[in-house]
Amino acid sequence: xxxxxxxxxxxxxxxxxxxxxxxxxxxxxxxxxxxxxxxxxxxxxxxxxxxxxxxxxxxxxxxxxxxxxxxxxxxxxxxxxxxxxxxxxxxxxxxxxxxxxxxxxxxxxxxxx
Amino acid sequence: xxxxxxxxxxxxxxxxxxxxxxxxxxxxxxxxxxxxxxxxxxxxxxxxxxxxxxxxxxxxxxxxxxxxxxxxxxxxxxxxxxxxxxxxxxxxxxxxxxxxxxxxxxxxxxxxx
Numbered sequence: 001x002x003x004x005x006x007x008x009x010x011x012x013x014x015x016x017x018x019x020x021x022x023x024x025x026x027x028x029x030x031x032x033x034x035x036x037x038x039x040x041x042x043x044x045x046x047x048x049x050x051x052x053x054x055x056x057x058x059x060x061x062x063x064x065x066x067x068x069x070x071x072x073x074x075x076x077x078x079x080x081x082x083x084x085x086x087x088x089x090x091x092x093x094x095x096x097x098x099x100x101x102x103x104x105x106x107x108x109x110x111x112x113x
Numbered sequence: 114x115x116x117x118x119x120x121x122x123x124x125x126x127x128x129x130x131x132x133x134x135x136x137x138x139x140x141x142x143x144x145x146x147x148x149x150x151x152x153x154x155x156x157x158x159x160x161x162x163x164x165x166x167x168x169x170x171x172x173x174x175x176x177x178x179x180x181x182x183x184x185x186x187x188x189x190x191x192x193x194x195x196x197x198x199x200x201x202x203x204x205x206x207x208x209x210x211x212x213x214x215x216x217x218x219x220x221x222x223x224x225x226x
Contacts (some may be wrong), residue, residue, distance in 0.1 A: 004156075031212050042156070042202060043216040092156055096212035101147060102204075106158035
């Protein structure tokens with residue numbers, strides 16, 4: 001499977017600010033996704049990052065709060081906007097290809113104070 | 114809505130024993146299932162997958178069983194080792210090849226030496 005690099009690996013941010021998380025895959029993949037994992041809980045899909053077009057968001061997630069870019073097949077960013085303590089979570093990038101299973105990055109651990 | 118759930122949130126076993134982690138799913142349209150292992154501070158790691166046209170698949174020390182009649186998935190780990198201690202998630206793809214996954218709640222496996 002390919003390797004996904006996410007950065008930053010962790011951050012502590014002030015409420016009201018925004019953080020952009022980067023995801024880089026070391027090979028071309030068809031699909032890229034962003035998940036959220038709140039402390040002690042399972043993963044919830046935020047959106048599918050579409051190359052060259054607007055992301056597809058899941059119920060409960062909106063573009064204004066979580067803008068996503070995917071300028072090419074190997075790179076995507078997720079921004080967490082106007083953060084509040086409730087946004088404290090692990091954010092995970094995932095990628096999949098036509099013949100490869102969905103694999104994950106190490107995640108970005110975000111704490112909002 | 115559709116969901117994936119687990120029977121047991123925690124499982125404690127002795128080193129060398131076999132472990133069985135169970136998962137129930139409710140979406141009969143799901144055609145692809147994956148088990149992930151997540152160690153503390155890391156992203157989910159792919160263990161094994163199975164498609165709906167199969168009822169059993171084996172890997173190295175792991176076996177996944179799929180019972181579509183009762184919508185049940187299990188992960189069997191043979192000769193469990195301390196390094197197997199982690200949270201295990203089942204995930205389902207409810208149709209299509211887009212690898213958009215719905216995750217179960219997770220089971221914490223603790224292996225006692």
